[in-house]
Amino acid sequence: MAKAERNTNIFHLLRIGKGLSIKELAEQLSITPAYIHAIENGEKFPSDRLLRDYAKALEVDESIIRNFREENCKDKKFEQILLSVLRMICDMPD
Template sequence: MQTTHFAGFKIKGLRIKEGYKSTYVAEKLDITPTYLSLIESGKKNPSKKVISKASKLFNVDVKEFQESPELMKDLEELEKKIDMANLIAVLEMLSKDLSDKNS
């Protein structure tokens, strides 16, 4: 499996969804919090080993860390309907609300 930036964004999404702190996830993935931040921001691609550990941590199949053509098509259609800046703002707001609830 070739890893991409999507995998890092997926890790961040799962971490936020589960309400896990980045330090906890980094420890479980056996990487530094700084490296996790680079992965989650799309600056580094996670290794297969990190993906495997993330799969176990979040109890999802490793295939969940690969973007599918269908997902990308759906997102492209969504982008046509919604201004990307508004979409990002709403997603960030929702993730912050989720984080605040789990703190």
């Protein structure tokens, strides 16, 4: 996929949650920091292989990334979005 259709915020949220810099994650994934930045800004969406590697590097199930819907987070505060992601990761009810 050349353009991100969804899930753009999830990459940034999970990276920040793991305490990784863009450079650190780029090194783990063997891609450029610019590509990480493009993914986090919604300009690019990772291939299936890179998505699997992303999930592994961020220590989350791939389905967390695939099932996250950015449109469900409009008008929510950052903390609410993070809580939503944590619920997904921990399989907690809303």
